[in-house]
Amino acid sequence: MELIANLHLGFTTAFTGANLLYCLAGVFLGTLIGVLPGLGPTATIAMLLPITFTLPPISALIMLAGIYYGSQYGGSTTSILVNVPGEAASVVTTLDGYQMARQGRAGVALATAAIASFFAGTVATLFLALFAPPLAELALKFGPADYFSLMVLGLIAAVVLAQGSLLHAVGMVVLGLLLGLVGTDVNSGLERFTFGIPELADGVGFVVVAMGMFGLGEIIRNLENETLRSEIVTKIAGLMPTKEDWKRMLWPTLRGTVLGSALGILPGSGSILGSFAAYSIEKKVSKNSAEFGKGAIEGVAAPESANNAGAQTSFIPLLTLGIPSNPVMALMIGAMIIQGIQPGPAVINEQPALFWGIIVSMWIGNFFLVILNLPLIGMWVRIIMVPYRFLFPAILVFCAIGVFSLKNVEFDIYFMALFGVLGYIFTKLDCEPAPMLLAFILGPLMEQYLRRAMLLSRGDPTVFFRRPISATLLTLALLALIVSCIPALYKKREEAFREEQ
Amino acid sequence: MTKIRNPKDFWTAVIYITIGSIFLFVSRDYPMGSSLKMGPAYFPTVLSSLLIIIGVISLARSFVQQGTPIGSFTFRGLLVVISATVLFGLIVRGAGLIVALPTLVVVSAYGSIRFRWGESLALAAGLTLFCVLVFLKGLGVPLPIVGSWFTR
Numbered sequence: 304m305e306l307i308a309n310l311h312l313g314f315t316t317a318f319t320g321a322n323l324l325y326c327l328a329g330v331f332l333g334t335l336i337g338v339l340p341g342l343g344p345t346a347t348i349a350m351l352l353p354i355t356f357t358l359p360p361i362s363a364l365i366m367l368a369g370i371y372y373g374s375q376y377g378g379s380t381t382s383i384l385v386n387v388p389g390e391a392a393s394v395v396t397t398l399d400g401y402q403m404a405r406q407g408r409a410g411v412a413l414a415t416a417a418i419a420s421f422f423a424g425t426v427a428t429l430f431l432a433l434f435a436p437p438l439a440e441l442a443l444k445f446g447p448a449d450y451f452s453l454m455v456l457g458l459i460a461a462v463v464l465a466q467g468s469l470l471h472a473v474g475m476v477v478l479g480l481l482l483g484l485v486g487t488d489v490n491s492g493l494e495r496f497t498f499g500i501p502e503l504a505d506g507v508g509f510v511v512v513a514m515g516m517f518g519l520g521e522i523i524r525n526l527e528n529e530t531l532r533s534e535i536v537t538k539i540a541g542l543m544p545t546k547e548d549w550k551r552m553l554w555p556t557l558r559g560t561v562l563g564s565a566l567g568i569l570p571g572s573g574s575i576l577g578s579f580a581a582y583s584i585e586k587k588v589s590k591n592s593a594e595f596g597k598g599a600i601e602g603v604a605a606p607e608s609a610n611n612a613g614a615q616t617s618f619i620p621l622l623t624l625g626i627p628s629n630p631v632m633a634l635m636i637g638a639m640i641i642q643g644i645q646p647g648p649a650v651i652n653e654q655p656a657l658f659w660g661i662i663v664s665m666w667i668g669n670f671f672l673v674i675l676n677l678p679l680i681g682m683w684v685r686i687i688m689v690p691y692r693f694l695f696p697a698i699l700v701f702c703a704i705g706v707f708s709l710k711n712v713e714f715d716i717y718f719m720a721l722f723g724v725l726g727y728i729f730t731k732l733d734c735e736p737a738p739m740l741l742a743f744i745l746g747p748l749m750e751q752y753l754r755r756a757m758l759l760s761r762g763d764p765t766v767f768f769r770r771p772i773s774a775t776l777l778t779l780a781l782l783a784l785i786v787s788c789i790p791a792l793y794k795k796r797e798e799a800f801r802e803e804q
Numbered sequence: 805m806t807k808i809r810n811p812k813d814f815w816t817a818v819i820y821i822t823i824g825s826i827f828l829f830v831s832r833d834y835p836m837g838s839s840l841k842m843g844p845a846y847f848p849t850v851l852s853s854l855l856i857i858i859g860v861i862s863l864a865r866s867f868v869q870q871g872t873p874i875g876s877f878t879f880r881g882l883l884v885v886i887s888a889t890v891l892f893g894l895i896v897r898g899a900g901l902i903v904a905l906p907t908l909v910v911v912s913a914y915g916s917i918r919f920r921w922g923e924s925l926a927l928a929a930g931l932t933l934f935c936v937l938v939f940l941k942g943l944g945v946p947l948p949i950v951g952s953w954f955t956r
Contacts, residue, residue, distance in 0.1 A: 354945065468813070470865075474820050474858040481827050481851045488844040495844055496830055519885060526881030526915050692916035693927055696909040699885065700931050703892050703908060704901075708945045716893035720886045727882060731874055732816045750847045762840030 306432065313659030317667055322362055322660070329366035330668045333373020334675055337393075338381055338683050342698055344374040345740075346518040348634045349510045350705040352641075360642035361657050365664040367638055371631050372424065372614040372665065376672045379416040379607050380683050383409060392575045392610035395582040399595060399602030406598050410542040415552055415600055416607040417676045418544075423560040423608035424669035427615035430564050431622075432662050435651065439623040442648035447755035448766050452776040453626060454745050454752070459780040460569055461629075461741050463787040464576055467733035475729070479739035482507060483746020490754065502714040509637055509744055511706055513630060515719040516736040518702040520726025522695045542677060544600070552604035555585050559608035567613030568620065569628070581609035615665055622658060623648055626745075630737055633744040810871025813862045820859030827852035884915035900951030901940070905932040 316322065336347045348367055355363035378393035383400035396416065403412035445453070458476045465472040485496045486506025497503035544552070562584065563577035585605040586595045595602050620628045625647035627633035639646045644654060651658050676683070706715045726736050760766035768774050808814045827848055837843025888911035896904040906928035913924040939945045 354939075468816075468862075470858060470862055471813075471816050474816065474855060474862070477851050477855045477858065478820065478823060481823070481848060481855065484848050484851075490842075491835070491844045493834060493844045495834060495848065496827065498830075519889065523878065523881045523885050526885070527876055527878045690918075692913060692918050693923075695916070696912045696924075696927060697931055699888065699912050700905060700908055700935060703889060703896075704905075704935060704939055704945070704947065707893075707896060708939070708947055711946070713893040713897065716896075717890060720889040720893075723889070724882065724886060728819075731877060732812045732819075734816055750842075753847065754842045757839055757842060762838065764839065 309436075309655065309659050310432065310663060312655055313661075313663030316361060316656045316660030317365065317664040322365055322664065323667065325358070325362040325366040326369050326664045326668050327671050329369020330373035330376075330671045331675060332366075333370040333375075334377035334380075334672065334683065335686065336370070337374035337377020337379075338686055339377075339689070339694060342694070343517060343521070344371050345513055345630045345634065345737075346521070346698070346702070347374075348631060348638075349513040349518070350701045352510055352634060352638055353705055353708045355638055356641060360639070360644060361660050363638055363642060364635065364657070364661055365668075367635055368618070368661060368665060369668045371635075372611065372668065373672060375611050375614045376417065376420055376676055377683070378610075379420070379603075380413065380676065380680070381687055383412045383416065383603070384684065385687055392578050392613070393606070394575075395578050395606040396603055398582070399597070399599050402596070402598035403600070403603065408541075408598070411544050411548060411600070412603050413680060414542045414544055414677060415548070415603045417673050419552060419556045419559065419604040419608040420611040421669050421673045422556055423563060423612040424615055424672075425666060426560050427564045427567070427612035428662060428666045428669070430612075431615055431619060431665070432659075435619055435623050435658075435662075438619060439648040439651045442624045445624070445648075445772060446770060447752040447759060448770050449772040449776065450624075450626075451749060451752040451756055452767055452773040452780070453624065454749050456776045456780040456783075457620075457626060457628065458738065458742055458745065459783050461738040463783050465735040465738050467735060469787060471732070471734045472738055475734050475736070475739040476742040479742025480746040480749065482512070482739075483743045484750065486747075489747070489751065500714075502712055506747075507718065507743075508706075508709060508715055509633070510709060511715050511719050512722050512743055513634065513740060514702045514706055515722025516726030516729075516740065517630075518698060519719065519723025520730060520736065522698060523723065523727040524730055525691060525695065542680075548600050551591070551600050555581075555589070555601040555605035556608045558584065558588075559605040560612045563609030563612030564616045566609075567616035567628075575610070575613075577609035577613035578606035581605040611669075618661075618665075621646060622650060622661070625650075627741065630740040630744075633741060636744065808866055810866040810869055811874050812871050813866035813869070815874070817859045817863035817866060820855050820862065824852045824855035824859060828856065881915045885912055888912035888915075896951070897948065898951045898953040900948045900954065901936065902932065902949055903951070905935060 317326065332347065333344065336342045336344060348370055355367065375392055378388060379396050379400065382388045382393045382396040383404050386397050386401040388394040388397055400412045400416065403409065462469065462472040462476055485503055487494050487504055494504055559581040562581050566577040566580060582602060582605055585601050586592050589601050591599055591601060617628045617632060620626050621632045621635055625636065627636050636646050644650065702719065703716060706719050709715060729736055756766055767777060831845040831848045831852065834845035835843035836845045836849065888908050891911060892904050892908040895907065909928035909931055910924050913919055913927065936949060940947060940949060
């Protein structure tokens with residue numbers, strides 16, 4: 304069997320001492336930032352990107368991937384113990400997880416989250432191993448027009464999932480695309496929108512934008528109201544779920560895993576959508592739906608399995624198409640390019656050790672995470688109690704060092720500050736920065752594919768509707784947009800987000 | 805005078821229209837090309853026009869649809885975090901990390917309403933030591949510990 308041989312290659316790659324260590328470091332860091340509210344995977348990976356330059360490509364990507372899915376685990380810990388989601392994807396876990404903790408079942412809630420996540424992570428990794436190769440095969444048939452339409456779909460998905468006004472989210476995407484065009488035009492060699500600033504010839508650094516908007520912007524927003532956190536549950540006794548608990552979490556975990564895996568593949572979604580969808584479905588189908596919101600174990604198992612499954616499968620578009628599905632994946636693309644790997648369907652065949660090594664490392668990482676999260680829970684509890692006034696200067700220090708070491712120019716620091724201001728203003732105006740960041744990285748790619756598609760079709764724009772793949776993708780994008788415009792659903796979308804707050 | 809009913813719509817519109825206009829204006833200097841062979845101005849012109857249109861719709865909507873107020877705006881936090889960052893940029897090369905990092909920590913810590921001198925200085929010392937050991941010694945990031953101002 305080819306799969307077995309591939310997985311074997313993956314195991315031999317991931318099971319070297321150094322790679323195991325980087326995997327452990329990644330998931331440890333991921334858990335840490337997941338536990339710390341106000342520091343997300345986007346800002347962290349942006350900060351660490353310059354450091355990974357010196358590592359071999361496989362180790363670097365294994366570690367960065369570990370940070371991402373590790374943060375999904377850590378995020379659930381704060382949701383359960385403090386009622387503050389560490390990550391956007393664990394927002395729904397607060398609803399029942401914190402209630403369980405208040406009823407003295409914090410240990411069981413944490414164990415449920417970890418077990419559900421581990422199960423989902425394992426299954427989703429298998430999905431990734433099974434479906435990525437045929438998808439990469441399919442991707443080889445993609446022409447420039449198809450790539451362009453795929454990116455349109457990804458951006459529309461990001462818009463539909465964004466909070467606040469739909470119109471403004473579209474605006475943020477367009478703004479991101481425009482900012483992405485700053486710098487030297489590949490076709491003509493012309494420097495565009497640089498305003499004569501030599502540092503802008505290579506464009507605005509992606510890491511600079513990410514750290515500014517997600518690092519600095521978030522700090523400023525958090526300084527707005529430094530209210531005391533809600534009561535922290537520190538007493539954790541009895542990790543082991545009872546027989547009844549096991550029975551109740553079985554189906555929600557299975558459904559959450561499938562749903563999360565499927566939704567995670569969608570460009571623009573990642574792990575957030577899955578956790579929301581899984582929770583609302585469980586609430587409808589569960590026998591114990593009356594208990595939801597009052598500490599139902601299903602309400603922890605379903606979203607936690609879904610968000611972890613989604614975190615794994617969101618690597619599929621990255622590894623098979625070379626297209627990021629969220630800002631974290633965009634950073635991973637940046638990391639790959641820096642390491643001299645062109646992300647895309649060719650990676651699987653040209654770098655099989657890298658591809659399968661990453662996949663296997665994800666499974667190993669999930670195993671590490673269970674160990675890190677259950678026996679060591681006491682340590683994370685102590686970290687949660689670190690006050691924010693110690694935390695944010697540290698984040699700022701890492702951002703400043705990270706961005707300066709990138710190219711060794713002060714200019715990047717000032718630009719990071721500028722994007723910090725912009726990020727803060729946009730969050731105040733209910734314009735979410737995530738779609739903008741995604742568009743920012745896709746901007747130059749989209750222009751390239753648009754140019755190529757038009758050149759191949761001799762200037763005929765109908766090519767986007769005549770190619771079956773492209774037409775399907777555009778139809779999906781249109782449907783997503785229409786569905787989110789329908790008032791009844793629009794209201795639902797608002798409601799779903801209101802629950803979040 | 806008509807009243808702004810939705811300040812969030814209004815200010816977003818202002819930002820979109822301003823940035824869109826700047827990009828549209830600058831694009832005029834670049835060759836447009838044709839849809840067959842797109843010049844460097846083609847895509848940006850389309851995008852910035854779209855951004856302006858979105859801005860105008862949002863502007864119109866801000867006078868029609870009722871919205872929620874923007875809410876508290878922390879000038880203290882904004883000012884402190886941004887000036888700490890810029891200050892770091894200004895002195896990092898000249899003074900080196902040994903001065904720039906503690907400055908960054910103490911100035912930014914001042915952004916918290918629970919700022920205390922003792923705590924912040926201790927935090928600054930700890931973080932500086934950590935960064936020098938981990939980033940510079942451990943990971944070999946090429947940054948100046950002591951800057952050019954002191955080495956002469």
